Amino acid sequence: EAGVAQSPRYKIIEKRQSVAFWCNPISGHATLYWYQQILGQGPKLLIQFQNNGVVDDSQLPKDRFSAERLKGVDSTLKIQPAKLEDSAVYLCASSLDQDFYNEQFFGPGTRLTVL
Amino acid sequence: AQSVAQPEDQVNVAEGNPLTVKCTYSVSGNPYLFWYVQYPNRGLQFLLKYITGDNLVKGSYGFEAEFNKSQTSFHLKKPSALVSDSALYFCAVRASNQGGKLIFGQGTELSVKP
Numbered sequence: 001e002a003g004v005a006q007s008p009r010y011k012i013i014e015k016r017q018s019v020a021f022w023c024n025p026i027s028g029h030a031t032l033y034w035y036q037q038i039l040g041q042g043p044k045l046l047i048q049f050q051n052n053g054v055v056d057d058s059q060l061p062k063d064r065f066s067a068e069r070l071k072g073v074d075s076t077l078k079i080q081p082a083k084l085e086d087s088a089v090y091l092c093a094s095s096l097d098q099d100f101y102n103e104q105f106f107g108p109g110t111r112l113t114v115l
Numbered sequence: 116a117q118s119v120a121q122p123e124d125q126v127n128v129a130e131g132n133p134l135t136v137k138c139t140y141s142v143s144g145n146p147y148l149f150w151y152v153q154y155p156n157r158g159l160q161f162l163l164k165y166i167t168g169d170n171l172v173k174g175s176y177g178f179e180a181e182f183n184k185s186q187t188s189f190h191l192k193k194p195s196a197l198v199s200d201s202a203l204y205f206c207a208v209r210a211s212n213q214g215g216k217l218i219f220g221q222g223t224e225l226s227v228k229p
Binding site: 044 | 207
């Protein structure tokens with residue numbers, strides 16, 4: 001079974017530039033999550049999708065971050081404009097559905113460095 | 116608000132010895148508890164979970180965890196550590212009456228020396 005795919009794996013940009021990350025979840029998984037993991041911390045949820053609808057985006061900085069999952073499969077996360085404090089690993093995860101007992105499967109992440 | 120604490124930033128163990136990585140949680144309502152492992156430059160990998168029932172949960176690679184409701188703990192254990200177990204371990208909790216968001220601890224670096 002193929003895992004969660006993410007690209008790019010690494011990205012270096014300057015502050016005020018824009019960047020986009022792509023995620024392809026495990027086939028058949030209805031729920032998709034984007035997390036931000038700052039060095040030395042655990043992942044923090046940014047946004048959760050159920051199919052193509054947003055379930056929770058309460059921790060997404062909406063003035064600069066946006067995400068979409070238009071067809072209920074792939075998803076993109078965008079940052080515009082980037083700030084220095086956005087340097088982190090962005091993890092995409094998916095689960096079969098949003099039942100709380102379902103484990104989430106994580107992709108390898110995109111390491112973003114903002115200079 | 117729900118929270119997870121991993122009181123040790125680093126745990127050092129000799130190969131062949133038992134290991135314990137500690138986790139305590141705070142939620143109102145029934146917790147769903149998870150352990151994940153992260154190897155360098157890789158995403159998190161699911162190890163095991165507690166949903167309900169037996170307090171001792173067995174997972175991947177010989178790991179197990181014990182749910183203790185009175186102490187609000189969910190410590191990760193392994194009877195005999197391997198050098199290849201060296202990695203970053205995260206405990207996480209989800210509570211059904213608090214939006215269901217998965218909350219992670221800050222992680223514990225496990226180092227197993229030969």
